[in-house]
Amino acid sequence: MEIRTLPLDKTACYDAMRAHDSRFDGRFFCGVSSTGIYCRPICRVKLPQEKNCSFFPSAAAAEAAGYRPCLRCRPELAPGLAPADSFARIARSAARIIETECLADQKIVDLAEMLGITDRHLRRIFLSEYGVSPVQFLQTRRLLLAKSLLTDTSLPVTEVAMTAGFGSIRRFNDLFQKRYRLAPSRLRKETESGLRVADSLTFTLAYRPPYAWNELLSFLRDRAIPGVESVTAEAYRRTAAIRKGDTVHKGWISVSPAPRRDALTATLSMSLLPVLPQALARIRHLFDLDSDPAAVQEKLSSMAALSPHLPVAGIRVPGSFDAFEMATRAVLGQQVTVKAARTLATRLAASFGEKVETPFAELCCTFPLPERVCGLEPVADHLGPLGVIGARARSIQALAQGISSGSITLSPHADAAQEMAKLLKLPGFGPWTVQYVAMRALGWPDAFPDTDYGVKKALATLPEGKRRELPKTWSPWRSYATISLWNLLSTTKE
Numbered sequence: 001m002e003i004r005t006l007p008l009d010k011t012a013c014y015d016a017m018r019a020h021d022s023r024f025d026g027r028f029f030c031g032v033s034s035t036g037i038y039c040r041p042i043c044r045v046k047l048p049q050e051k052n053c054s055f056f057p058s059a060a061a062a063e064a065a066g067y068r069p070c071l072r073c074r075p076e077l078a079p080g081l082a083p084a085d086s087f088a089r090i091a092r093s094a095a096r097i098i099e100t101e102c103l104a105d106q107k108i109v110d111l112a113e114m115l116g117i118t119d120r121h122l123r124r125i126f127l128s129e130y131g132v133s134p135v136q137f138l139q140t141r142r143l144l145l146a147k148s149l150l151t152d153t154s155l156p157v158t159e160v161a162m163t164a165g166f167g168s169i170r171r172f173n174d175l176f177q178k179r180y181r182l183a184p185s186r187l188r189k190e191t192e193s194g195l196r197v198a199d200s201l202t203f204t205l206a207y208r209p210p211y212a213w214n215e216l217l218s219f220l221r222d223r224a225i226p227g228v229e230s231v232t233a234e235a236y237r238r239t240a241a242i243r244k245g246d247t248v249h250k251g252w253i254s255v256s257p258a259p260r261r262d263a264l265t266a267t268l269s270m271s272l273l274p275v276l277p278q279a280l281a282r283i284r285h286l287f288d289l290d291s292d293p294a295a296v297q298e299k300l301s302s303m304a305a306l307s308p309h310l311p312v313a314g315i316r317v318p319g320s321f322d323a324f325e326m327a328t329r330a331v332l333g334q335q336v337t338v339k340a341a342r343t344l345a346t347r348l349a350a351s352f353g354e355k356v357e358t359p360f361a362e363l364c365c366t367f368p369l370p371e372r373v374c375g376l377e378p379v380a381d382h383l384g385p386l387g388v389i390g391a392r393a394r395s396i397q398a399l400a401q402g403i404s405s406g407s408i409t410l411s412p413h414a415d416a417a418q419e420m421a422k423l424l425k426l427p428g429f430g431p432w433t434v435q436y437v438a439m440r441a442l443g444w445p446d447a448f449p450d451t452d453y454g455v456k457k458a459l460a461t462l463p464e465g466k467r468r469e470l471p472k473t474w475s476p477w478r479s480y481a482t483i484s485l486w487n488l489l490s491t492t493k494e
Contacts, residue, residue, distance in 0.1 A: 023208055045072055063140050079289055090117065090122075099281055116415070146160050148203065161184075163273055199359075201276070206289070207262055207287075216316050216318055217231060227364050237362075238252065238253055252268070253267065253268050264287060286319045302470060302474070320410075324369070331428065349365055350365060352376070353366045370400035371400070373400035379394060407422070455485050
């Protein structure tokens with residue numbers, strides 16, 4: 001099978017390796033012929049000779065060429081890539097689905113159908129973007145997730161294999177031995193990994209620095225739903241309810257900065273193990289860990305015309321852990337304050353969410369799933385007593401019905417333009433709400449709610465012509481510009 005082995009300039013890649021430049025982390029991987037091992041650009045082992053280096057666009061391409069992952073820099077921890085052009089977006093949408101679901105019960109043909117393309121076209125654009133076929137990429141993602149579980153947890157090997165999406169322990173052992181030339185149990189013995197407490201799992205999730213953690217945490221703090229979410233000076237915590245088949249797995253997560261590393265530490269309750277790939281993908285999306293801050297900073301440089309404090313280095317767009325929850329809160333926030341919307345969302349969770357046990361006194365319930373809201377008939381009679389007006393109650397139920405039926409997909413791997421068009425047809429979903437949902441649930445980097453009061457206020461000091469033209473220069477990163485404008489107003493107010 002064809003493998004694209006050298007998509008980047010070899011000299012430039014080697015220079016990035018020599019500098020341990022974190023901006024290139026996850027953009028390419030280096031295979032070293034003298035050791036048979038592949039590394040991230042930031043690896044701190046002795047720099048190999050340039051003649052021994054080959055460069056690959058993905059970890060899967062390096063493994064397909066016969067290289068084993070470095071046990072020191074751990075390629076499974078490298079950040080991903082945000083979508084850019086249309087072909088790249090389709091390929092990366094496919095990669096997101098693979099990373100999220102591990103396709104335990106699906107085939108590549110099913111994946112192509114989900115994306116609305118043929119499996120032949122999927123293989124072609126996937127090869128162009130990642131240097132390997134979707135099947136090879138899937139195998140590598142499963143192996144790297146298993147490697148992370150073996151290194152960072154004390155889970156039995158059989159449970160590791162099942163969690164990573166392998167149908168059998170024999171298949172897992174055979175592929176692990178073939179790719180990494182050692183048995184899974186040996187990897188656990190050869191790494192210095194402390195055992196985790198029985199009721200939780202902890203992972204390291206890398207990002208490209210800089211990272212404006214305080215700004216993102218402040219945004220989440222203002223919108224946190226008591227009982228469901230909790231934000232302290234150092235951590236974001238929340239409950240979780242993730243459906244897999246007919247079962248809803250409930251639990252909790254806690255996320256905080258990793259000391260002295262360009263990464264976040266994510267701890268999850270053991271109850272979320274059956275949906276671990278989905279939970280980790282949601283955390284990555286919520287904290288926008290695949291962002292390219294250098295590209296964003298360069299494009300938003302003209303924001304300095306508004307304030308010397310702009311653009312903020314490492315600004316991130318807060319995504320969503322629960323897309324229905326976030327979109328519902330957006331509807332509740334129409335024409336009311338952030339605080340008022342938060343109050344309504346709190347009442348909704350307390351009334352129709354489910355109780356869940358957590359080690360945190362402030363977290364006690366999950367946000368209601370779409371199926372629960374679909375069953376509230378007539379919906380206005382159920383939500384009205386909570387203070388939700390009839391029109392918004394019907395908007396929330398229409399959204400719940402769309403998500404439950406599968407006619408609406410609020411996910412970073414969905415086609416943003418198509419889903420935005422569907423949302424606009426729902427009752428009560430105007431341009432502002434749709435742009436906001438696209439920004440946070442769909443992960444659309446170029447959303448721009450130009451009718452937003454805060455956006456208009458932040459641009460008010462500019463001449464009329466400049467107000468129209470300046471935002472165009474921020475594309476395709478206008479979601480980041482929007483967050484920056486809101487942060488600017490919040491800082492000015494303080």
